[in-house]
Amino acid sequence: MNEHHGQNDQEHHIVSPFIYLAILLCLLAATGLTVWASYIDLGEWHIARGVTLFWNPVVALAIACTKMILVVLFFMHVKYSPKLTKLTVISGVFIFLGLISMTLADYMSRAWGRW
Amino acid sequence: MSAATIVSLPDQATARIPKMNFLSKENGLLSWLLTGDHKRIATLYLISITFFFFIGGALAGLIRLELLTPQSDLMAADTYNKVFSMHGLIMVFFFLVPSVPATIGNFVIPMMVGAKDLALPKINLLSWYLYIVAGGMMLYTMATGGVDTGWTFTTPLSTHYLNSNVISAGLAVFVAGFSSIFTGLNFIVTIHKMRCPGMTWFRLPLFVWSNYAASILMVLGTPVLAITLVLVVLERTVHIGVFDPAMGGDPLLFQHLFWFYSHPAVYIMILPGMGVISEVVSTFSRKRVFGYTAVAFSSVAIAVFGFFVWAHHMFIMGISNYAALVFSLLTMLVAVPSAIKIFNWAFTLYNGSITFETPMLYAFGFMGLFTIGGMTGVFLGATGTDIHLTETYFIVAHFHFVMVGGMLMAFLSGVHFWWPKWTGRMYPEKISQLAALITFIGFNFTFFPQFILGTLGMPRRYAAYPPEFQALNVFSSAGATILGVGYLLPILYLTWSLKYGEIAGENPWQATGLEWQTQSPPLTENFPEIPIMDHEAYDYEWLARQQQKEVASVG
Amino acid sequence: MSHISPVLWQFLVKWLTNFALFPPEASKIAPQADALYFFMVLVSLVGLTIVVLLIVGFSILYSKKRHPEAVQIEGSTLLEATWTIIPLGLFLIMFVWGALLYFRIYTPPANAMNIYVVGKQWMWKAEHPGGQHEIDSLHVPTGRAVQLTIISQDVFHSFSIPAFRVKREAIPGRYTTVWFEATTPGTYHLFCTQYCGTNHSQMIGDVVVMTPDDFRKWLQGSTSGHSLAQDGERLFASLSCNACHNTRPDARGPNLVGVYGSHLALANGQTVTVDDAYLRQAILNPSQNITQGYAPIMPTYQGQISEEGVFALVEYLKNLDSDYRIQQTLNTTVLPADSEGKAGGQTPAAAKAGGQGRGPGEVQQ
Amino acid sequence: MSDSTATANGTLAEAHHEHPPYQRHHFETVSQQFDATNFAMWLFLLTEVMFFGGLFTAYLIMRNWYYPAFVEGSHQLSIFWGTANTTVLILSSFTMAMGVWSAQMKRKGMLLFFLGLTFVLGLVFLGIKSIEWHEKWEKSHVPGLRYSGQSFLNPASDPEVYAEYHDKPLAPDMASKTEQYFFLYFAMTGMHALHMVIGIGILGFMIIRAKAGAYTSGHYTFVENFGLYWHFVDIIWIFLFPLLYLISRY
Numbered sequence A: 001m002n003e004h005h006g007q008n009d010q011e012h013h014i015v016s017p018f019i020y021l022a023i024l025l026c027l028l029a030a031t032g033l034t035v036w037a038s039y040i041d042l043g044e045w046h047i048a049r050g051v052t053l054f055w056n057p058v059v060a061l062a063i064a065c066t067k068m069i070l071v072v073l074f075f076m077h078v079k080y081s082p083k084l085t086k087l088t089v090i091s092g093v094f095i096f097l098g099l100i101s102m103t104l105a106d107y108m109s110r111a112w113g114r115w
Numbered sequence B: 001m002s003a004a005t006i007v008s009l010p011d012q013a014t015a016r017i018p019k020m021n022f023l024s025k026e027n028g029l030l031s032w033l034l035t036g037d038h039k040r041i042a043t044l045y046l047i048s049i050t051f052f053f054f055i056g057g058a059l060a061g062l063i064r065l066e067l068l069t070p071q072s073d074l075m076a077a078d079t080y081n082k083v084f085s086m087h088g089l090i091m092v093f094f095f096l097v098p099s100v101p102a103t104i105g106n107f108v109i110p111m112m113v114g115a116k117d118l119a120l121p122k123i124n125l126l127s128w129y130l131y132i133v134a135g136g137m138m139l140y141t142m143a144t145g146g147v148d149t150g151w152t153f154t155t156p157l158s159t160h161y162l163n164s165n166v167i168s169a170g171l172a173v174f175v176a177g178f179s180s181i182f183t184g185l186n187f188i189v190t191i192h193k194m195r196c197p198g199m200t201w202f203r204l205p206l207f208v209w210s211n212y213a214a215s216i217l218m219v220l221g222t223p224v225l226a227i228t229l230v231l232v233v234l235e236r237t238v239h240i241g242v243f244d245p246a247m248g249g250d251p252l253l254f255q256h257l258f259w260f261y262s263h264p265a266v267y268i269m270i271l272p273g274m275g276v277i278s279e280v281v282s283t284f285s286r287k288r289v290f291g292y293t294a295v296a297f298s299s300v301a302i303a304v305f306g307f308f309v310w311a312h313h314m315f316i317m318g319i320s321n322y323a324a325l326v327f328s329l330l331t332m333l334v335a336v337p338s339a340i341k342i343f344n345w346a347f348t349l350y351n352g353s354i355t356f357e358t359p360m361l362y363a364f365g366f367m368g369l370f371t372i373g374g375m376t377g378v379f380l381g382a383t384g385t386d387i388h389l390t391e392t393y394f395i396v397a398h399f400h401f402v403m404v405g406g407m408l409m410a411f412l413s414g415v416h417f418w419w420p421k422w423t424g425r426m427y428p429e430k431i432s433q434l435a436a437l438i439t440f441i442g443f444n445f446t447f448f449p450q451f452i453l454g455t456l457g458m459p460r461r462y463a464a465y466p467p468e469f470q471a472l473n474v475f476s477s478a479g480a481t482i483l484g485v486g487y488l489l490p491i492l493y494l495t496w497s498l499k500y501g502e503i504a505g506e507n508p509w510q511a512t513g514l515e516w517q518t519q520s521p522p523l524t525e526n527f528p529e530i531p532i533m534d535h536e537a538y539d540y541e542w543l544a545r546q547q548q549k550e551v552a553s554v555g
Numbered sequence C: 001m002s003h004i005s006p007v008l009w010q011f012l013v014k015w016l017t018n019f020a021l022f023p024p025e026a027s028k029i030a031p032q033a034d035a036l037y038f039f040m041v042l043v044s045l046v047g048l049t050i051v052v053l054l055i056v057g058f059s060i061l062y063s064k065k066r067h068p069e070a071v072q073i074e075g076s077t078l079l080e081a082t083w084t085i086i087p088l089g090l091f092l093i094m095f096v097w098g099a100l101l102y103f104r105i106y107t108p109p110a111n112a113m114n115i116y117v118v119g120k121q122w123m124w125k126a127e128h129p130g131g132q133h134e135i136d137s138l139h140v141p142t143g144r145a146v147q148l149t150i151i152s153q154d155v156f157h158s159f160s161i162p163a164f165r166v167k168r169e170a171i172p173g174r175y176t177t178v179w180f181e182a183t184t185p186g187t188y189h190l191f192c193t194q195y196c197g198t199n200h201s202q203m204i205g206d207v208v209v210m211t212p213d214d215f216r217k218w219l220q221g222s223t224s225g226h227s228l229a230q231d232g233e234r235l236f237a238s239l240s241c242n243a244c245h246n247t248r249p250d251a252r253g254p255n256l257v258g259v260y261g262s263h264l265a266l267a268n269g270q271t272v273t274v275d276d277a278y279l280r281q282a283i284l285n286p287s288q289n290i291t292q293g294y295a296p297i298m299p300t301y302q303g304q305i306s307e308e309g310v311f312a313l314v315e316y317l318k319n320l321d322s323d324y325r326i327q328q329t330l331n332t333t334v335l336p337a338d339s340e341g342k343a344g345g346q347t348p349a350a351a352k353a354g355g356q357g358r359g360p361g362e363v364q365q
Numbered sequence D: 001m002s003d004s005t006a007t008a009n010g011t012l013a014e015a016h017h018e019h020p021p022y023q024r025h026h027f028e029t030v031s032q033q034f035d036a037t038n039f040a041m042w043l044f045l046l047t048e049v050m051f052f053g054g055l056f057t058a059y060l061i062m063r064n065w066y067y068p069a070f071v072e073g074s075h076q077l078s079i080f081w082g083t084a085n086t087t088v089l090i091l092s093s094f095t096m097a098m099g100v101w102s103a104q105m106k107r108k109g110m111l112l113f114f115l116g117l118t119f120v121l122g123l124v125f126l127g128i129k130s131i132e133w134h135e136k137w138e139k140s141h142v143p144g145l146r147y148s149g150q151s152f153l154n155p156a157s158d159p160e161v162y163a164e165y166h167d168k169p170l171a172p173d174m175a176s177k178t179e180q181y182f183f184l185y186f187a188m189t190g191m192h193a194l195h196m197v198i199g200i201g202i203l204g205f206m207i208i209r210a211k212a213g214a215y216t217s218g219h220y221t222f223v224e225n226f227g228l229y230w231h232f233v234d235i236i237w238i239f240l241f242p243l244l245y246l247i248s249r250y
C-alpha cells in the first residue's frame, strides 16, 4: 500500500513508440560506432610508471555503458519508474562494481612496490 | 501510563484453540504440498531443517568422538574429512541459512507487516521445493560416499585432487542457493509492497528490519556463489582451468568469489537471529527496544559493509598486503554495528519489568556468547593476529560461538517465543528453561576449550593431532554430549506439547507485534481484516489501552 | 598402568603433565604478536564483563518482582554515541596494531637467509641454499632472520609454526614468503594448517631451532655435496638455457647476469622488479611478460622442471651477480674457494654458458 | 476478535471489493500486485547481474594476465556475425518494448505481431550463435572437449584469419592460454544463450496466452515483467560483444 504511485495501472507512464524508435536508432548507431572504433588504434596513456591505460577497451566499454543506460532508462522504463526501482538498479550496479573493483584492486596492488 | 505495562497473562483455562485456523483449514498431504500459505510453508521448512540439523548434529557427534583421542582410531582420516565436510555443508546451507528466515521469518513477517501472505506465495513454495531437491541431492551425496572438500570447496583440491562427490554436493548447494535467493527476494518485496496501512518503515518490528537486511545479502550474494560452483563443476567435468594454476587458472580467484558470498552469508546467518533477540528482549522486559533507530540502521549497516570485507578470509593466502589492509579496516567497521546492538539490547532491560521465560534465557545466552564470538572475530579481523590464529581451532571456536552460541540460540529462542502462536499451545516452561541452561553450559564446555586449543596452534580439520592437545579435546567432546542432550530435549517436549501443551490464547506474552493481535494459530489469511497500524512498534501502552478497552467492552 | 584404557590413561597423565594453555614464544615476533593478543583478550574481557554486568544487574534490579511496571524510554543519543565510538576506537587500535604486525611478518628484511619450502600432498620439503634437503622438518639457527620462500606443488597448504606465531599459505603456482627470527633453541611443531586432502593431519613435522654453532655443524653434516645454486647451474646447462642466455652479442635471450633485483622494462611498457616470483614466472610462463627488445621465443618449461628444480634455477640466477661478468672477462680460470659457495660456485657455469655455442675465444668480448 | 467475528470477517473479506479475475487474493489492489511483481522482477534481475558478475570478474583477470592469447582468441570470432547478432538482439529488444506498448494500448493484433517478431528474432540470434559455435567446433576451439592451439602456434595455418590480422605465432605457453579465452567465451555466451532459450520459451507461452487476449484487458504485468527480463539479456550481450569480439582489432 506504500509507495504506490498510482491507483490503477492506467497511470503507468506509457512511452511513445517514437521514443522507442529513437532509442533503437541510437543503439544501432552505437553498435556501429563501437565496431568502427575497434578498428582504430586509439593509443594508450602512461599514467605512471607501470600503469598504462589503453584507450580502445575504455572507449568500447564507455559505449557499452551508454547503450546499457539507454536500454535501462527507456526500454525498461526506469526513467519513468518510482524511486524504488531506480534505487534497486543503482544498488545492483554498486555491488556489481564492488565485486569487480575490489577483486581487481587486490590483483593490481600485489605488484605495488615491484615496478 | 502506569497500568500500561503490567503483564497480565490471559486466563488460559478459558482459552480454546480456534476451530478455523491455518492448520485445520484443509487436510491431507496435498493441501500441504500445494499450499501457498506462508505459515504452512514455514511449517514445512521447520520440519525439514530440523531433520537436517539432526543429521548435522549426529555428524558433529562423530567429529567429537573421533577427536577424543589423538590418533585417528575411530575412523580413517578420509572418513573424518568427509564427516566434517558434510557437517559444515549441512549445518550451513541446510540448517543455519534457512533456519530463522525460512521458518520463523516466513511465518511471522507477513503478519508483522500486516499482510495476508508473502507477496509471491508460489515462489515461496518453489523455494521450499528447491530446498528439498537440494537436500535430497545432499543426502544422495552422503549416501554415495560423501564429499571431503570442507564446506569451502577449496580449489584446486576440489576440482582436481579429490574423487568424492564434489559435483553432486556442489549442485546441491547451487540449488539450495536459489532456494535462499527466492526467500530473500520474497521478503524484500513483501516488506516494501505489502505493508498494511499506517505501517511505516519506522513502525516495523526490528525482526522485519533485520530480515530485510539479511534478504539483501541473500539476493545479491548468493548468485556469485552459484556461478562459482558452476565453474567448479565445469572444471571438474570438462577440465577447464579457471581455478587450476596448472592450467593457467587462479585459485585465489575462487577464494575471492567464494568469500564474496560466504562472508555475507555469515551475516545472513546472524541478522535474522538478531531480529529474534530484539523481539524477545523487548517483550520480556516489557519495554520498547532501546534506540530503535540505531538497531534498525545497524542491521542495514551490517548488510552494506558486510559485502566489502570478504578478503579477511584470505589474509595469509597471498593477497596484496594493501588489500589486506583495506579489508581489515572494513572488517573493524562492520563489527561496530553488532556492538551497538548488544548494548542496545542490554539497555532495553533498563527500567523494564523483566521475566525470565525460556526465550529470554536463550536471548541472554545469545548476548553473552555472541559477544565472545564477535570479539574473537575481531581478533581474526586484525591482520597480525589472524596470521597466528587462522586455520586453527580458534576459528572453529569463533564461528561456533557466533553460529551456534549466536544464531542457534536465537533460533531456539524464536521457536519457543512463537511456538504458542504457531501451534496454539504452550511449551512446558520449566523443562524448557532447564534445556536452555543445559545448552548454555554444554556449549561453553564444548567450544571454549577450542579457543585455547587454537591459540596453542592446533590446526582445524585434523583427524589426528599431537597428544598434548588431548585434554582440552576431551573437555570439548564431553561438552558436546551435554550440548546434544540440550538440543534433544526441545524436540521431545515441543512434540509433546503439540498435543498436551496448555492452550496459549491470542497473546500469551503480551507482546505488541501485529502477529500477536490475531488468533493462535492464525487464520489462513492471518487477520480477519487487514489491520491498520496506528502506533509505534513495541508500544506497550497502546497494548494496555487496547486490553482495557476489551475488558470494558466485555464487562 | 597401561592396562587401563588408553583414553583414560592419556586423560590422566597427559592432562596433568602437559597443562600448557599457551604456546611457547620462540621467535622475535612472538612476544609482539602476543602483546596484541593479550590486549585483545583484555578488551574482550572488559567488554564481556560490561555486557554481563549490564544483563545481570538489570535483570536483578528490574525483574518483574522488584519492578512490576516498566518505564518506557526512547533511547539516548549520548549513550548511542558512546557505544559506537568507544568500540570503534578500540577496534581501530587493533586494526593499526595488527596491520603493523602483519607488515612486519610478511616483509622479510633484506639480509635474511633464504630457505625454500615446497609443500605437496602430504609432506614439506625444505631446500637450504647450501644444498641441504629436509623432509617434514626445518632446521634454523637462532639470532638470524630466516626467510621462507614457499610454494605448493599441488593444492593449497599452509606452513604454520605456532611457536613462532607465523604462518603462510603455500599456493600452487606462486611464491609466497614469510620470515622469522628464532630465539630459543628447541623443537617445535610444524603444521600444515590448510586443508589439503586425506592426510592433511599427517602433514606435520618439526622445526628445530639451534644455536648458530649447532646449526653450522648441522649444515655441514647434512650437506648433499653441492649447493642449490650448483644444482641450478647444472640444470641451466642440461635444459640448454645457455643456448639463448649467454653473453654472445647475438644471443637470442637476454643476459641474465645481474637480472635479479633489477628493474626490467617489459614489451608492454610496464616495468617490473625481478624477484624470486618473477624469475619463476619467467621460466614457467615466459610469454606472459616479455622483456623489451626480445621476441617471445623462450619455450615454457612448465611440466619439465619440478618445483625443487625451479628453486635451484632461481637460486642460481639470483647469485649470478656482476662479479661473474668480471670473472668471465678475466677468462675464468680461477676458482676462488669461497666456502659459502656464492659467486664462486657459478664460475663453471659461466664457462659453460659462454662456451657452449661458440668458441672460447669469443668470450673475451 | 473472537472466533465468530473472525470467521465472519474472514469470509467477508473475500467479497469486499470486486476483484478482477487476475488479482491474487492476498493483494489489496491490482496496483499493489503490479508493483510487487514488477519489483520482484527487478530484484531477480539483480541476482542475475551478480551471477554474471562472477564471470565478468574472472574474465577481466584472465584478460589482463593473458592479453595476447585473448587478442588472438578474439580474432577467431567473426565481427560480421557478432555485429549481426548484436543488431538482431537490439531489434528484438525494440520489438519487445513495442510489445509492451501494444499491451498497454490493449492492441491485441499488434501485441501478437511484436511478440511473434521478438520470438523470431530470438531464434535468429540463437541460430547465428549456433553457426558460430559450430565453427568453433570445426576448428577445434571448444575447450575441454575438442581443443587445439594450432591456429595460435601457427596462425598461417588458419588462412582466413591470418589474411586479416597477420597475427604472429604465440609462444606455446601463451597459446595454451587461448583455451582460457575460449572457455570464458563459451561460458559467457553459453550462459547468455541459456537465458535466451528460457526467454524464448516464455515468449512462446505468452504468445499463446496473448491470443486468448490475456494481456490486452488492462492487465499486462506479465508482458511488462518479461520485457524487463528480455532487455536485461540484451544488456548482457551489449557488454559481451565488445569484451569478447572487439579486442584489439586494429
Ligand code: HEA
Pocket (backbone or CB within 6 Å): B152, B266, B267, B269, B270, B312, B313, B314, B315, B331, B332, B334, B335, B336, B338, B339, B342, B343, B370, B371, B372, B373, B374, B375, B376, B377, B378, B380, B381, B382, B386, B389, B390, B391, B395, B398, B399, B402, B403, B406, B407, C043, C046, C047, C048, C051, C086, C087, C090
Ligand atoms: C554467524 C556467523 C558469523 C558471524 C556473525 C561472524 C562475525 C564476525 N566474524 Fe566470522 N566467521 C564465521 C562466521 C561468522 N562470523 C565463519 C563460519 C568463519 C570461518 C569460515 C571458514 O573458514 O570455514 C568465520 C571466519 C572469520 C574470519 C576469517 C578467519 C580466517 O579464516 O583467517 C574473520 C576475520 O576477520 C572473521 C571475523 C568476524 C568479525 C569481525 C565478525 C563481526 O561481525 C563480529 C561483530 C561482533 C562483535 C564485535 C561483538 C559485539 C561486541 C561487544 C558487545 C563488545 C564490545 C565492547 C568493547 C569493544 C569494549 N570471521
Ligand code: HEA
Pocket (backbone or CB within 6 Å): B053, B054, B055, B056, B057, B058, B060, B061, B062, B063, B064, B084, B085, B087, B088, B089, B091, B092, B095, B096, B149, B150, B151, B152, B396, B400, B403, B404, B408, B446, B460, B461, B462, B463, B476, B480, B481, B483, B484, B485, B487, B488
Ligand atoms: C550452523 C552451523 C553449525 C552448527 C550448529 C554446528 C554444531 C556443532 N559443531 Fe560444527 N562446524 C560448522 C558449523 C556448525 N557446527 C562448520 C561450518 C564447520 C567447518 C566445516 C569445515 O571445516 O569445512 C564445523 C566444524 C566443526 C568442527 C571442526 C572439525 C575440524 O575442523 O576438524 C567441530 C569439532 O569439534 C565441530 C563440532 C560441532 C559440535 C560439537 C556442534 C554441536 O553444537 C552440535 C550439537 C548437536 C547435536 C549433538 C545433535 C543433537 C543430538 C543428536 C542427534 C543425538 C546424537 C548425539 C551424539 C552422537 C553426541 N564442528
Ligand code: CUA
Pocket (backbone or CB within 6 Å): C119, C120, C122, C156, C157, C158, C192, C193, C194, C195, C196, C197, C199, C200, C201, C203
Ligand atoms: Cu597440506 Cu594440509
Ligand SMILES: [Cu+2]
Pocket (backbone or CB within 6 Å): B262, B263, B266, B309, B310, B312, B313
Ligand atoms: Cu567473514
